[in-house]
Amino acid sequence: MSELAQQVRSGDVRALARAATVVENRQAEADELLKELFPYTGRALVLGITGSPGAGKSTLAAAITRQLRSDGKTVGVIAVDPTSPYSGGAILGDRIRMQDHHADPGVFIRSMATRGWMGGLARTTTDMAVLFDAAGRDVVLVETVGVGQDEVEIARLADVTIVLLVPGMGDDVQAIKAGIMEIADVFVINKSDLPGADKLEREVKASLSLAHRPDNWTPPIVRTIASDGQGIEGTLAAARLFYQTGNSRSRAREIWALRLREMLRDRLIERFPKEQFDRAAADIVARKSDPYSIIQDWLGSHA
Ligand SMILES: Nc1nc2c(ncn2[C@@H]2O[C@H](COP(=O)(O)OP(=O)(O)OP(=O)(O)O)[C@@H](O)[C@H]2O)c(=O)[nH]1
Ligand SMILES: [Mg+2]
Numbered sequence: 500m501s502e503l504a505q506q507v508r509s510g511d512v513r514a515l516a517r518a519a520t521v522v523e524n525r526q527a528e529a530d531e532l533l534k535e536l537f538p539y540t541g542r543a544l545v546l547g548i549t550g551s552p553g554a555g556k557s558t559l560a561a562a563i564t565r566q567l568r569s570d571g572k573t574v575g576v577i578a579v580d581p582t583s584p585y586s587g588g589a590i591l592g593d594r595i596r597m598q599d600h601h602a603d604p605g606v607f608i609r610s611m612a613t614r615g616w617m618g619g620l621a622r623t624t625t626d627m628a629v630l631f632d633a634a635g636r637d638v639v640l641v642e643t644v645g646v647g648q649d650e651v652e653i654a655r656l657a658d659v660t661i662v663l664l665v666p667g668m669g670d671d672v673q674a675i676k677a678g679i680m681e682i683a684d685v686f687v688i689n690k691s692d693l694p695g696a697d698k699l700e701r702e703v704k705a706s707l708s709l710a711h712r713p714d715n716w717t718p719p720i721v722r723t724i725a726s727d728g729q730g731i732e733g734t735l736a737a738a739r740l741f742y743q744t745g746n747s748r749s750r751a752r753e754i755w756a757l758r759l760r761e762m763l764r765d766r767l768i769e770r771f772p773k774e775q776f777d778r779a780a781a782d783i784v785a786r787k788s789d790p791y792s793i794i795q796d797w798l799g800s801h802a
Contacts, residue, residue, distance in 0.1 A: 500535050501531070501532065501535060503517065503518055503521075503532060504532055504535040504536055507532075507536060507630065507633060507634050508536070508539060508633060508634070508635070510634060510635050512604045512607060515607055515630070515631075515634045516607075518532060518630055518634075519609050519627060519630060522623065522626045522627055522630055523609070523611060523623060523627070525623070529626065532630075533626055533629055533630070536629065536630065536633035537629060537633070539632075539633040540629050540632040540633050541632070542632060542635075542637075543575070543628070543631060543632035543636050543637060543638060543639050544637065544638045544639070544658055544659070544738075544739070544742060545628050545632070545638075545639045545641065545656070545657045545658045545659070546563070546638060546639070546640050546641065546657055546658070546659050546660075546661060546738055547641045547643065547656065547657030547659065547660040547661065548560055548563075548640060548641065548642050548643070548661050548663065549642075549643045549644070549660065549661070549662055549663070549682075550644075550662060550663030550664065550665075550687075550689075551644070551663075551665070551668070552644055553665075554663040554664070554665050554689060554690075555663060555665070555689040555690060555723075555725045555726070556642045556643075556644075556663055557578070557642060558689075558725040558726050559661075559663065559687065559689060559723065559725040559731075559734070560576060560578075560640050560642050561725075562723075562725050562728050562731045563638075563640060563731055563734065563735065564576065564606055564640065565728065565731075566728075566731045566732065566735060567637070567638055567735075568603065568605055568606065572605075572637040572638055573605045573606075573607075573635065573636050573637050573638075574605065574606050574607070574636060574637070574638050574639075574640065575607045575608075575609075575628075575631030575634070575636035575638070575639045575640070576606065576607070576608040576609070576639075576640045576641075576642070577609055577610075577611065577624060577627050577628065577631070577639065577640070577641045577642070578608065578609070578610040578611070578642045579610075579611050579620060579624055579641065579642065579643045579644075607631065607634075607636065609627060611623060611624070611627070621656060621758075621761070622758070622761060622762065622765065624641060624643075624656060625656045625758060628641065628656065628657075641656070641657055656754060656758075658742055658747040658751070659684045659685065659738040659741050659742055659747060660682050660683060660684050660685070661683070661684070661685045661686075661687055661734065661738060662680075662682070662683035662685070662686055662687070663687050663689045664686060664687070664688050664689070664699060664703065665688070665689055665690045665693070665699075666688065666690060666691065666693050666694065666695030666696045666698070666699045667693055667694060667695035667699075680706060680710065681710065681712075683718050684716065684718055684738070684741045684746070685718055685719055685721060685734065685737045685738055685741060686703055686718050686719070686720045686721065687720075687721050687722075687723050687730070687734055688700060688703075688720060688721070688722045688723070689723045689724070689725050690724065690725075690726075691722040691723060691724055691730070692724045692727070696722060700720055700722075703720055704720065714746045714749065714750075716741065716744070716746055719737040719740070721733045721734050721737050771797065779793050
Protein backbone atom coordinates (compact mmCIF):
# COMPACT_ATOMS: atom_id res chain seq x y z
CA MET A 500 0.00 0.00 0.00
CA SER A 501 1.25 3.50 -0.81
CA GLU A 502 2.28 5.75 2.03
CA LEU A 503 -0.58 8.15 1.32
CA ALA A 504 -3.16 5.35 1.42
CA GLN A 505 -1.73 4.10 4.70
CA GLN A 506 -1.84 7.56 6.24
CA VAL A 507 -5.43 8.05 5.06
CA ARG A 508 -6.38 4.68 6.56
CA SER A 509 -4.81 5.63 9.87
CA GLY A 510 -7.05 8.70 10.06
CA ASP A 511 -4.32 11.26 9.41
CA VAL A 512 -6.24 14.45 8.64
CA ARG A 513 -3.47 16.13 6.66
CA ALA A 514 -3.09 13.05 4.49
CA LEU A 515 -6.85 13.06 3.98
CA ALA A 516 -6.67 16.68 2.82
CA ARG A 517 -3.88 15.79 0.36
CA ALA A 518 -5.79 12.78 -0.92
CA ALA A 519 -8.96 14.86 -1.33
CA THR A 520 -7.03 17.23 -3.60
CA VAL A 521 -5.70 14.32 -5.65
CA VAL A 522 -9.25 13.03 -6.07
CA GLU A 523 -10.82 16.39 -6.79
CA ASN A 524 -8.29 17.36 -9.42
CA ARG A 525 -8.39 13.85 -10.88
CA GLN A 526 -4.67 13.57 -10.82
CA ALA A 527 -3.21 10.49 -12.42
CA GLU A 528 -2.67 8.76 -9.09
CA ALA A 529 -6.31 9.12 -8.03
CA ASP A 530 -7.41 5.78 -9.46
CA GLU A 531 -4.46 3.95 -7.88
CA LEU A 532 -5.21 5.51 -4.51
CA LEU A 533 -8.93 4.71 -4.69
CA LYS A 534 -8.17 1.16 -5.80
CA GLU A 535 -6.07 0.66 -2.68
CA LEU A 536 -8.64 2.22 -0.41
CA PHE A 537 -11.82 0.70 -1.78
CA PRO A 538 -11.57 -2.60 0.16
CA TYR A 539 -11.75 -0.54 3.37
CA THR A 540 -15.02 1.14 2.48
CA GLY A 541 -18.64 0.26 3.07
CA ARG A 542 -18.71 1.24 6.74
CA ALA A 543 -19.65 4.92 6.58
CA LEU A 544 -23.24 6.04 6.46
CA VAL A 545 -23.46 8.43 3.49
CA LEU A 546 -26.25 10.96 3.94
CA GLY A 547 -27.26 13.18 1.04
CA ILE A 548 -28.91 16.47 1.94
CA THR A 549 -30.59 18.25 -0.92
CA GLY A 550 -33.10 21.05 -1.38
CA SER A 551 -33.62 24.46 -2.96
CA PRO A 552 -31.14 27.27 -2.46
CA GLY A 553 -31.49 28.69 1.03
CA ALA A 554 -33.63 25.83 2.34
CA GLY A 555 -31.25 25.39 5.24
CA LYS A 556 -29.10 22.50 4.01
CA SER A 557 -25.89 23.86 5.47
CA THR A 558 -27.60 24.74 8.74
CA LEU A 559 -29.03 21.24 8.96
CA ALA A 560 -25.67 19.68 8.06
CA ALA A 561 -24.02 21.71 10.82
CA ALA A 562 -26.69 20.71 13.34
CA ILE A 563 -26.41 17.03 12.36
CA THR A 564 -22.63 17.30 12.65
CA ARG A 565 -22.97 18.75 16.13
CA GLN A 566 -25.27 15.92 17.16
CA LEU A 567 -22.98 13.25 15.70
CA ARG A 568 -19.93 14.74 17.38
CA SER A 569 -21.65 14.68 20.75
CA ASP A 570 -22.44 11.01 20.06
CA GLY A 571 -18.72 10.46 19.50
CA LYS A 572 -18.98 9.94 15.74
CA THR A 573 -16.54 11.34 13.20
CA VAL A 574 -17.93 13.25 10.24
CA GLY A 575 -16.87 14.08 6.70
CA VAL A 576 -18.76 16.82 4.87
CA ILE A 577 -18.83 17.26 1.10
CA ALA A 578 -20.50 20.48 0.00
CA VAL A 579 -21.22 20.45 -3.71
CA ASP A 580 -21.90 23.84 -5.13
CA PRO A 581 -22.83 23.72 -8.76
CA THR A 582 -23.16 27.45 -9.19
CA SER A 583 -20.36 29.25 -7.48
CA PRO A 584 -17.13 28.20 -5.85
CA TYR A 585 -17.82 30.62 -3.02
CA SER A 586 -21.38 30.39 -1.75
CA GLY A 587 -22.62 27.09 -0.36
CA GLY A 588 -19.40 25.43 0.59
CA ALA A 589 -17.83 28.46 2.10
CA ILE A 590 -20.96 29.24 4.06
CA LEU A 591 -21.11 25.71 5.36
CA GLY A 592 -17.48 25.83 6.34
CA ASP A 593 -17.91 29.13 8.13
CA ARG A 594 -21.01 28.07 9.93
CA ILE A 595 -19.56 24.82 11.19
CA ARG A 596 -16.41 26.57 12.23
CA MET A 597 -18.41 29.15 14.11
CA GLN A 598 -20.01 26.38 16.05
CA ASP A 599 -17.00 24.92 17.78
CA HIS A 600 -15.84 22.52 15.10
CA HIS A 601 -12.87 24.65 14.31
CA ALA A 602 -9.76 22.60 14.93
CA ASP A 603 -11.88 19.51 15.62
CA PRO A 604 -10.17 16.73 13.65
CA GLY A 605 -13.43 14.78 13.94
CA VAL A 606 -15.00 17.05 11.33
CA PHE A 607 -13.46 17.18 7.86
CA ILE A 608 -15.07 19.51 5.33
CA ARG A 609 -14.47 19.67 1.61
CA SER A 610 -16.39 21.91 -0.73
CA MET A 611 -16.36 21.37 -4.45
CA ALA A 612 -17.42 23.55 -7.34
CA THR A 613 -18.17 22.26 -10.78
CA ARG A 614 -15.78 24.52 -12.62
CA GLY A 615 -18.23 24.45 -15.45
CA TRP A 616 -18.18 20.71 -16.01
CA MET A 617 -21.31 19.13 -14.60
CA GLY A 618 -20.64 15.71 -16.07
CA GLY A 619 -17.85 14.79 -13.73
CA LEU A 620 -19.28 16.10 -10.51
CA ALA A 621 -21.25 13.02 -9.57
CA ARG A 622 -18.17 10.91 -10.13
CA THR A 623 -15.88 13.13 -8.11
CA THR A 624 -18.42 13.29 -5.31
CA THR A 625 -18.63 9.50 -5.14
CA ASP A 626 -14.85 9.20 -5.19
CA MET A 627 -14.68 11.71 -2.34
CA ALA A 628 -17.22 9.72 -0.34
CA VAL A 629 -15.16 6.56 -0.96
CA LEU A 630 -12.11 8.40 0.34
CA PHE A 631 -13.84 9.65 3.50
CA ASP A 632 -15.27 6.20 4.13
CA ALA A 633 -11.83 4.58 3.86
CA ALA A 634 -10.46 7.24 6.19
CA GLY A 635 -12.80 5.90 8.85
CA ARG A 636 -15.37 8.69 8.94
CA ASP A 637 -18.50 7.27 10.57
CA VAL A 638 -20.86 9.52 8.66
CA VAL A 639 -20.37 11.37 5.37
CA LEU A 640 -22.73 14.27 4.68
CA VAL A 641 -23.16 15.39 1.08
CA GLU A 642 -24.86 18.76 0.60
CA THR A 643 -26.16 19.49 -2.91
CA VAL A 644 -28.54 22.08 -4.27
CA GLY A 645 -31.45 20.16 -5.73
CA VAL A 646 -32.35 22.05 -8.85
CA GLY A 647 -31.46 19.96 -11.84
CA GLN A 648 -30.81 16.49 -13.13
CA ASP A 649 -27.17 16.46 -12.12
CA GLU A 650 -27.98 17.22 -8.52
CA VAL A 651 -30.47 14.41 -8.58
CA GLU A 652 -27.71 12.12 -9.77
CA ILE A 653 -25.45 13.26 -6.97
CA ALA A 654 -28.20 12.71 -4.46
CA ARG A 655 -28.58 9.16 -5.71
CA LEU A 656 -25.04 8.39 -4.68
CA ALA A 657 -25.93 8.57 -1.00
CA ASP A 658 -27.12 5.68 1.16
CA VAL A 659 -29.95 7.85 2.36
CA THR A 660 -31.22 10.98 0.65
CA ILE A 661 -32.79 13.68 2.77
CA VAL A 662 -34.85 16.25 0.88
CA LEU A 663 -35.41 19.60 2.56
CA LEU A 664 -38.62 21.48 1.94
CA VAL A 665 -39.57 24.85 3.35
CA PRO A 666 -43.11 26.02 4.13
CA GLY A 667 -44.61 28.85 2.15
CA MET A 668 -42.27 28.64 -0.81
CA GLY A 669 -44.34 26.47 -3.10
CA ASP A 670 -41.54 24.03 -2.58
CA ASP A 671 -43.73 20.99 -2.99
CA VAL A 672 -44.54 21.86 -6.58
CA GLN A 673 -40.91 22.68 -7.39
CA ALA A 674 -39.76 19.45 -5.84
CA ILE A 675 -42.07 17.34 -7.95
CA LYS A 676 -40.97 19.17 -11.07
CA ALA A 677 -37.30 18.65 -10.41
CA GLY A 678 -37.77 14.94 -9.84
CA ILE A 679 -36.69 15.42 -6.25
CA MET A 680 -39.81 13.81 -4.93
CA GLU A 681 -38.79 10.35 -6.18
CA ILE A 682 -35.32 10.44 -4.69
CA ALA A 683 -36.33 11.39 -1.14
CA ASP A 684 -35.90 8.65 1.44
CA VAL A 685 -36.65 11.12 4.20
CA PHE A 686 -38.47 14.43 3.90
CA VAL A 687 -37.47 17.21 6.22
CA ILE A 688 -39.74 20.20 6.56
CA ASN A 689 -37.19 22.73 7.72
CA LYS A 690 -38.01 26.22 8.99
CA SER A 691 -41.11 24.70 10.55
CA ASP A 692 -41.14 27.78 12.78
CA LEU A 693 -42.54 29.58 9.73
CA PRO A 694 -46.25 29.43 8.91
CA GLY A 695 -47.45 26.78 6.47
CA ALA A 696 -45.72 23.65 7.81
CA ASP A 697 -49.04 21.81 8.28
CA LYS A 698 -50.16 22.61 4.77
CA LEU A 699 -46.85 21.53 3.30
CA GLU A 700 -46.92 18.26 5.21
CA ARG A 701 -50.41 17.54 3.91
CA GLU A 702 -49.29 18.22 0.36
CA VAL A 703 -46.24 15.99 0.65
CA LYS A 704 -48.40 13.22 2.14
CA ALA A 705 -50.87 13.59 -0.70
CA SER A 706 -48.21 13.28 -3.38
CA LEU A 707 -46.61 10.34 -1.56
CA SER A 708 -49.91 8.50 -1.56
CA LEU A 709 -49.89 8.69 -5.35
CA ALA A 710 -46.31 7.54 -5.74
CA HIS A 711 -45.24 3.94 -5.61
CA ARG A 712 -41.69 3.01 -4.81
CA PRO A 713 -40.32 -0.35 -5.87
CA ASP A 714 -38.93 -0.88 -2.36
CA ASN A 715 -42.31 -0.12 -0.74
CA TRP A 716 -40.69 2.43 1.53
CA THR A 717 -42.85 5.36 2.56
CA PRO A 718 -40.53 8.28 3.23
CA PRO A 719 -41.11 9.67 6.71
CA ILE A 720 -41.70 13.40 7.09
CA VAL A 721 -39.71 15.05 9.86
CA ARG A 722 -40.06 18.65 10.97
CA THR A 723 -37.00 20.62 11.91
CA ILE A 724 -35.91 24.06 12.94
CA ALA A 725 -32.31 23.53 11.95
CA SER A 726 -31.23 26.97 13.12
CA ASP A 727 -32.39 26.01 16.67
CA GLY A 728 -31.16 22.44 16.49
CA GLN A 729 -34.70 21.09 16.70
CA GLY A 730 -35.70 17.82 15.08
CA ILE A 731 -32.13 16.67 14.47
CA GLU A 732 -32.40 13.40 16.38
CA GLY A 733 -35.64 12.63 14.57
CA THR A 734 -33.96 13.25 11.23
CA LEU A 735 -31.07 10.94 12.06
CA ALA A 736 -33.42 8.28 13.40
CA ALA A 737 -35.46 8.35 10.18
CA ALA A 738 -32.29 8.12 8.06
CA ARG A 739 -30.94 5.21 10.10
CA LEU A 740 -34.25 3.38 9.86
CA PHE A 741 -34.11 3.54 6.08
CA TYR A 742 -30.52 2.35 6.12
CA GLN A 743 -31.22 -0.51 8.50
CA THR A 744 -34.12 -1.87 6.49
CA GLY A 745 -31.55 -2.78 3.82
CA ASN A 746 -33.08 -0.50 1.22
CA SER A 747 -29.78 1.28 0.74
CA ARG A 748 -28.09 -1.99 -0.26
CA SER A 749 -30.37 -2.84 -3.13
CA ARG A 750 -30.14 0.69 -4.39
CA ALA A 751 -26.37 0.56 -4.10
CA ARG A 752 -26.36 -2.13 -6.78
CA GLU A 753 -28.36 0.08 -9.13
CA ILE A 754 -26.10 3.00 -8.40
CA TRP A 755 -22.94 1.03 -9.14
CA ALA A 756 -24.38 -0.32 -12.36
CA LEU A 757 -25.03 3.27 -13.46
CA ARG A 758 -21.72 4.46 -12.22
CA LEU A 759 -19.77 1.76 -14.02
CA ARG A 760 -21.36 2.85 -17.27
CA GLU A 761 -20.36 6.42 -16.58
CA MET A 762 -16.82 5.42 -15.65
CA LEU A 763 -16.43 3.27 -18.73
CA ARG A 764 -17.63 6.10 -20.96
CA ASP A 765 -15.29 8.60 -19.24
CA ARG A 766 -12.28 6.31 -19.38
CA LEU A 767 -12.88 5.42 -23.00
CA ILE A 768 -13.22 9.04 -24.07
CA GLU A 769 -10.16 10.03 -22.06
CA ARG A 770 -8.08 7.67 -24.22
CA PHE A 771 -8.66 9.77 -27.29
CA PRO A 772 -7.03 13.18 -27.65
CA LYS A 773 -9.33 16.09 -28.41
CA GLU A 774 -7.60 16.67 -31.77
CA GLN A 775 -8.67 13.24 -32.89
CA PHE A 776 -12.32 14.23 -32.41
CA ASP A 777 -11.74 17.48 -34.26
CA ARG A 778 -10.02 15.78 -37.18
CA ALA A 779 -12.73 13.15 -37.42
CA ALA A 780 -15.45 15.82 -37.30
CA ALA A 781 -13.77 17.69 -40.16
CA ASP A 782 -13.60 14.46 -42.18
CA ILE A 783 -17.29 13.80 -41.54
CA VAL A 784 -18.31 17.29 -42.59
CA ALA A 785 -16.16 17.03 -45.73
CA ARG A 786 -17.72 13.62 -46.39
CA LYS A 787 -14.29 12.04 -46.44
CA SER A 788 -15.48 9.57 -43.87
CA ASP A 789 -18.60 8.71 -41.90
CA PRO A 790 -19.21 8.57 -38.14
CA TYR A 791 -20.11 4.88 -38.23
CA SER A 792 -16.84 3.77 -39.75
CA ILE A 793 -14.89 6.08 -37.48
CA ILE A 794 -16.44 4.70 -34.29
CA GLN A 795 -16.03 1.14 -35.53
CA ASP A 796 -12.41 1.86 -36.26
CA TRP A 797 -11.79 3.49 -32.86
CA LEU A 798 -13.49 0.73 -30.92
CA GLY A 799 -11.60 -1.87 -32.92
CA SER A 800 -8.29 -0.37 -31.98
CA HIS A 801 -9.16 0.38 -28.37
CA ALA A 802 -11.45 -2.46 -27.33
N1 LIG B 1 -36.45 30.57 10.41
C1 LIG B 1 -35.57 29.63 10.13
N2 LIG B 1 -34.46 29.95 9.42
C2 LIG B 1 -33.58 28.97 9.16
C3 LIG B 1 -33.77 27.64 9.59
N3 LIG B 1 -32.73 26.90 9.15
C4 LIG B 1 -31.93 27.72 8.46
N4 LIG B 1 -32.42 28.97 8.46
C5 LIG B 1 -31.84 30.16 7.82
O1 LIG B 1 -31.97 30.07 6.41
C6 LIG B 1 -30.89 30.70 5.75
C7 LIG B 1 -30.28 29.78 4.74
O2 LIG B 1 -29.66 28.71 5.40
P1 LIG B 1 -28.51 27.81 4.76
O3 LIG B 1 -28.22 26.72 5.72
O4 LIG B 1 -27.37 28.64 4.32
O5 LIG B 1 -29.27 27.24 3.48
P2 LIG B 1 -28.68 26.35 2.29
O6 LIG B 1 -29.78 25.49 1.83
O7 LIG B 1 -27.43 25.68 2.72
O8 LIG B 1 -28.34 27.44 1.21
P3 LIG B 1 -27.44 27.30 -0.12
O9 LIG B 1 -26.26 26.41 0.21
O10 LIG B 1 -27.03 28.68 -0.46
O11 LIG B 1 -28.33 26.69 -1.15
C8 LIG B 1 -29.92 31.13 6.86
O12 LIG B 1 -30.12 32.48 7.13
C9 LIG B 1 -30.33 30.27 8.03
O13 LIG B 1 -30.04 30.85 9.26
C10 LIG B 1 -34.96 27.34 10.36
O14 LIG B 1 -35.23 26.20 10.75
N5 LIG B 1 -35.81 28.37 10.58
MG1 LIG C 1 -25.48 25.67 1.85
